[in-house]
Amino acid sequence: MINKIAKLNKKIFKADIEQAPTRDGYGKGLVEAGEKDKNVVVLCADLTESTRSHWFKEKFPQRFIEMGVAEQNMATVAAGLGISGKIPFISSYAVFSPGRNWEQIRTTIAYNDSNVKICGAHAGVSVGPDGATHQAIEDIATMRAMPNMKVIVPCDAIEAQKATIAAAQIYGPVYFRFAREKTPIFTTENSSFEIGKAYEIWAGKNPQIAIIGAGPVLYNALLAAQELEKEKISVIVLNCHTIKPLDEKKIIEVAKKCGAVVTVEEHNVIGGLGSAVAEVLAKNCPMPMEFIGMQDTFGESGEPDDLIEKYGMGAKDIIKAVKKVIKKK
Amino acid sequence: MHPLHDKKIKFLEETANLIRQDIIKMLVEAGSGHSAGPLGMTDIFTALYFHILNHNPKDPNWADRDRLVLSNGHICPVQYAALAWAGYFPMEEMMTLRKLGSRLQGHPHRGALPGVETTSGPLGSGLSQSAGIALAAKMDNKKYHIYCLMSDGEHDAGNTWEAAMFIGKNKLNNLIAIIDRNNIQIDGFTEDIMPLESLRNKYESFDWHVLEINGHDMRDIIAAVNEAKAVFEKPTVIIAHTIPGKDVSFMESDFAWHGIPPNKDQAKAALAELRTLGGKIKSEHQ
Numbered sequence: 001m002i003n004k005i006a007k008l009n010k011k012i013f014k015a016d017i018e019q020a021p022t023r024d025g026y027g028k029g030l031v032e033a034g035e036k037d038k039n040v041v042v043l044c045a046d047l048t049e050s051t052r053s054h055w056f057k058e059k060f061p062q063r064f065i066e067m068g069v070a071e072q073n074m075a076t077v078a079a080g081l082g083i084s085g086k087i088p089f090i091s092s093y094a095v096f097s098p099g100r101n102w103e104q105i106r107t108t109i110a111y112n113d114s115n116v117k118i119c120g121a122h123a124g125v126s127v128g129p130d131g132a133t134h135q136a137i138e139d140i141a142t143m144r145a146m147p148n149m150k151v152i153v154p155c156d157a158i159e160a161q162k163a164t165i166a167a168a169q170i171y172g173p174v175y176f177r178f179a180r181e182k183t184p185i186f187t188t189e190n191s192s193f194e195i196g197k198a199y200e201i202w203a204g205k206n207p208q209i210a211i212i213g214a215g216p217v218l219y220n221a222l223l224a225a226q227e228l229e230k231e232k233i234s235v236i237v238l239n240c241h242t243i244k245p246l247d248e249k250k251i252i253e254v255a256k257k258c259g260a261v262v263t264v265e266e267h268n269v270i271g272g273l274g275s276a277v278a279e280v281l282a283k284n285c286p287m288p289m290e291f292i293g294m295q296d297t298f299g300e301s302g303e304p305d306d307l308i309e310k311y312g313m314g315a316k317d318i319i320k321a322v323k324k325v326i327k328k329k
Numbered sequence: 330m331h332p333l334h335d336k337k338i339k340f341l342e343e344t345a346n347l348i349r350q351d352i353i354k355m356l357v358e359a360g361s362g363h364s365a366g367p368l369g370m371t372d373i374f375t376a377l378y379f380h381i382l383n384h385n386p387k388d389p390n391w392a393d394r395d396r397l398v399l400s401n402g403h404i405c406p407v408q409y410a411a412l413a414w415a416g417y418f419p420m421e422e423m424m425t426l427r428k429l430g431s432r433l434q435g436h437p438h439r440g441a442l443p444g445v446e447t448t449s450g451p452l453g454s455g456l457s458q459s460a461g462i463a464l465a466a467k468m469d470n471k472k473y474h475i476y477c478l479m480s481d482g483e484h485d486a487g488n489t490w491e492a493a494m495f496i497g498k499n500k501l502n503n504l505i506a507i508i509d510r511n512n513i514q515i516d517g518f519t520e521d522i523m524p525l526e527s528l529r530n531k532y533e534s535f536d537w538h539v540l541e542i543n544g545h546d547m548r549d550i551i552a553a554v555n556e557a558k559a560v561f562e563k564p565t566v567i568i569a570h571t572i573p574g575k576d577v578s579f580m581e582s583d584f585a586w587h588g589i590p591p592n593k594d595q596a597k598a599a600l601a602e603l604r605t606l607g608g609k610i611k612s613e614h615q
């Protein structure tokens with residue numbers, strides 16, 4: 001059943017649940033962070049509207065910097081701003097930033113310890129018809145492997161907004177990953193959010209499996225949990241929005257309680273959330289796992305829902321993975 | 330150089346008109362994609378595939394073919410339509426653009442479709458890849474030409490200028506770059522977002538031979554390529570001044586049409602305009 005303390009949307013399983021893309025939460029969060037702190041500045045590389053940076057630009061034109069199609073320059077200019085008292089947010093698509101400008105981020109933002117926040121929008125195959133060139137499936141891995149970088153993957157627009165505001169309030173490099181498509185807003189203003197804390201959003205009685213996920217596909221995990229409950233298979237669903245630093249304590253706790261784990265992410269299964277969880281479990285309490293995500297292939301053009309289904313990240317696939325991993329216990 | 334007969338020019342103009350119609354049909358069917366760039370570059374793609382290129386649609390991997398590298402992959406509907414008309418793949422396949430399982434990916438993917446030389450979409454990497462192909466041709470003593478089609482917006486990217494410097498240094502005269510100078514990018518007009526002028530001076534100072542043309546004039550396009558082939562001491566860049574959204578009046582020169590398709594009604598209006606224009610090409614040359 002839904003964990004009451006998570007204070008999720010009452011309409012969570014209704015057809016008319018509100019929907020918005022997580023990038024909307026980023027855009028709103030920028031405006032709010034900008035109101036709170038005059039040092040917040042936003043840089044964008046010719047994708048102002050699609051990264052939802054235009055709301056900030058309209059409100060604070062003096063603090064918005066247009067970079068043109070130049071992600072490497074954007075990261076390095078931001079690095080300079082970030083060591084000079086500003087709080088720069090750099091906005092583009094994840095394939096370009098942190099894709100194209102990865103080394104610039106590594107040296108001048110992470111190693112330099114510059115106070116830059118990196119927004120990678122349009123991540124995952126749910127980008128849809130634009131195709132594989134625009135579908136980042138490696139960004140969590142490449143950013144997670146970078147020392148001094150925090151990595152946050154919000155599950156809906158409200159959580160994205162909270163993450164954006166929270167990132168402005170701490171010093172240091174942060175990467176957040178956002179999606180293009182509208183997805184259900186299943187958390188609420190009252191749901192807790194703290195960087196580095198994972199939350200149990202579904203708490204089955206005597207749970208047999210822990211489903212640990214991040215990003216909008218977490219909703220599919222909830223749909224799966226509901227189905228599984230009908231079949232008398234009890235699970236925990238953990239919202240692990242911060243992939244780095246990982247809430248190891250919570251992960252070990254729920255994993256030990258269940259004895260097997262399924263991870264869920266819209267990212268390559270190599271190097272993402274699943275890998276991060278596996279690293280923690282291997283060290284502390286090895287146990288059977290299944291990994292939902294891109295199985296080391298590029299995506300392609302198509303409608304977002306069709307792609308999620310084709311590449312095995314739907315509720316149905318999560319149910320299958322749960323049943324498979326139970327047998328290995 | 331052979332003189333261009335009116336008949337040939339008329340054939341190219343008519344073909345361009347038909348390709349524009351297909352671009353509209355493909356985009357409305359796909360429900361997403363880019364309108365302005367493809368329509369603006371149709372005349373150049375037509376001149377290339379139907380007059381300039383030394384190629385064989387029935388043998389797309391022929392070792393001595395000229396290479397057409399599309400750097401700004403988002404304008405691929407024009408390349409796809411030109412490839413279909415040239416006979417690289419069945420015409421009806423055009424309508425699968427951007428759909429699940431299609432060979433016509435939202436951005437071109439090398440290996441997915443015959444005639445696509447490189448994967449592109451992420452801007453600013455076509456010129457460097459063209460340099461690599463041109464270098465390989467020189468090493469192997471091959472005589473083919475490499476045509477790199479690029480956008481003005483991707484001149485914001487450092488990678489483009491790294492390539493320009495490298496190509497100038499190595500005098501890769503088998504490479505001809507053609508820039509879609511349509512003055513728009515996503516966030517607005519190029520000169521407001523990141524000024525590029527003087528683009529001519531920039532390339533000249535990197536040791537390129539620079540030509541400027543009207544990108545909608547078939548004779549201009551063909552003459553410029555002929556001149557480029559005749560220049561031996563330098564690589565050539567052709568700055569093609571184009572009108573984004575060309576020949577669909579409500580799309581012309583409006584950056585809002587960069588990345589959206591027409592809806593059904595807009596497509597109808599666009600096709601009506603294009604058909605009227607097509608009729609005029611016929612009568613003008615008669």
Ligand SMILES: Cc1ncc(C[n+]2csc(CCOP(=O)(O)OP(=O)(O)O)c2C)c(N)n1
Pocket residue numbers: 045046047069070071096100365366367401403404450451452453480481482483511512513514515573587
């Ligand atoms: C490296 C990179 N950054 C950002 C983008 C997103 N993008 C796609 S098209 C485009 C506009 C560039 O302007 P131009 O190529 O001149 O477009 P057009 O004239 O066809 O409208 C941008 C920023 C991209 N494709 N690649």
Ligand SMILES: [Mg+2]
Pocket residue numbers: 480481482509510511512513514
């Ligand atoms: Mg342009």
